[in-house]
Amino acid sequence: MTISKAPGPRMTQRRIAELVGVSQATVSLVLNGKADEASRIPAATRDRVLEVIRETRYVADPAARRLAGVGNKILGVFTYESAFPTATQDFYTPLLTGIEAAAEELGCDLLLLTSAPVIDGRRRLLHEQNRLGLVDGCLLLGLEMDTAELEQLVAEGFPFVAIGRREAQGVPYVGADYVGGTAELVRRAYALGHRRFAYVHLTSTGESILDRQRGLHEEIAALGDATVLMRPSDGTDSSADWRAVRDSGATVLIAETVRIADDLLDHAKADGVDVPSDLSVIALGDVTTASRQDVDLTRLVPPRTLLASEATLLLARILDPSHEVSPEEARTLLDCAIVDGATLAPLRATP
Amino acid sequence: MTISKAPGPRMTQRRIAELVGVSQATVSLVLNGKADEASRIPAATRDRVLEVIRETRYVADPAARRLAGVGNKILGVFTYESAFPTATQDFYTPLLTGIEAAAEELGCDLLLLTSAPVIDGRRRLLHEQNRLGLVDGCLLLGLEMDTAELEQLVAEGFPFVAIGRREAQGVPYVGADYVGGTAELVRRAYALGHRRFAYVHLTSTGESILDRQRGLHEEIAALGDATVLMRPSDGTDSSADWRAVRDSGATVLIAETVRIADDLLDHAKADGVDVPSDLSVIALGDVTTASRQDVDLTRLVPPRTLLASEATLLLARILDPSHEVSPEEARTLLDCAIVDGATLAPLRATP
DNA sequence: TGATCCTGCTCATACGCATTAGCAAACGCG
């Protein structure tokens, strides 16, 4: 046998109509349950049509439906990262899990926009031949997004929701409250006696990263007598990062990611610095959540799965014409969980 | 600001045409690069059209394109399991990873058919209002599939590829060679002196399960002087399973899944049976790959990511009208990896 | 000076569906 390539003539409403002996319009009316409202199709006719539909296993062509202006219950999923989600599994798997669970709940299908081309190191959503026109709305993932694209989507009135807070005007999102979470961790360290902080952070301008910095700075300022060394890092020279931290005399190290924390823990161990008795370590964790070490790192964990399912539900609400979504509802932050690990301890009495 | 629900007037070819001062057909021709072939559009006109297209950021409506009969580069992904993939992450994540990687390579988008309803405990692909009409072809996942549905798809000439071997006539698939992998493991145990096997297996009729049984039986028969206790299990009464294995006097335990192996290892330890010196253990592993114990289980691992990406590429080949796909090419098996763990050891000299 | 050919487009239609307006027949009523 050879695989048939010709999908053959698709079943259409017209064919159904011919089989039943009615018009295509009648079939459409029956199919959409409009048989009772404006138009009047008696039960007898309706049942005959339904019978043939069942026999032929006809299903309406979604493209045609879409063209005719009805929704399709298809949500798009797009990521601005340059490789599609599951490559960096720790990060995206929980997001996809949340999206899928919500989509299943809603009875929606998901269109993963894997085909978006990478231009200038970033994926482009609005490229030629994108499939956005097929979906009812779209979910946007990624640490950084293209503000211009977001604004165009808003301007066009295209329904979408970003996962993660976005500055851009009018962009609906569901994000993690990194400001509050970071502040809470700083407070906890302060309560344990720590006054000198070091923050090894990324230099990206993504909102999540800015939020963590803001939470840190605001809380440090609010506490009054605490200080912080800011150490920008691209993760490539952890030796230099470690030296900066050590020389700063900080008693708490806050690392932007678990990976950074891991690297610096290695250096600490090599230097004979004990964690947490000599130095407390906190990770704010993004990108990857699982620590490769068997240390139980005290850290911030964004509720990724919940974030994603809430974003999906928000999108569904936006798409529902019977609701009006308020601006506040369209921009939501969810609390991060704090993993109360073993790397944050009271300041030693005598340093 | 309130989220706009009216998508506003979309940019169309007609509007572009008005702006440029040409006809809609011209715009279409330019857009599809047919400007040079049958129709003749001079470079000057073409550039003016392209200029306006760029300015307006116009992109063709995929629904309309589809309706007009062009391919969409959209592949469907459907699973027969009753919850959508990422719920059972160990199993599906590698599959999705492989599919996505291949799709990205091919420039295809993926439609996850999350909306398929569960009827009689199994998902239905061919339900009313399914979105199959949108996709060019479809990938099918799941331990068990509905043979009737598969056959209907084949009969309709709908292009699809199953991940995992399928008995049903004419079904294209990319599967794991469980027969060969299982046989190889049996051979290894035999070579180490083992003659008495016990196989704790699932009772499902999925092809992968049948293949493992077949590999075992064929190899046992080929070896001549080996025997095997078959112990069907639904995984709920591991005590009974363990007793059966112990009483059989087997020196090698082959467990269908890592989970079963884990449970039986617990019982062995409780009984003071040492693995592997008293009893060797082999897992054929499906469903979940990671062992919850820190034992280094000797086991069979299907190359899930590769399986999935190969299946995706096969589907693309089937969809490519310029190739003809032979029946053999459409039904491929890939070798399983054998993890040479610590639970398979030579038979003790004196039992 | 026609007849022919080429160039540069446009026209018209199909794709499958949803929807509105409206038609023919049957029915009810006086």
Place this chain on the structure above:
DNA sequence: CGCGTTTGCTAATGCGTATGAGCAGGATCA
């Protein structure tokens, strides 16, 4: 029997794109 009303449908149209057929005007040729 004449007239309005209801019933049961259908005709027609639009959605945005792709594409084969064809048309007007200029150039070339005999």
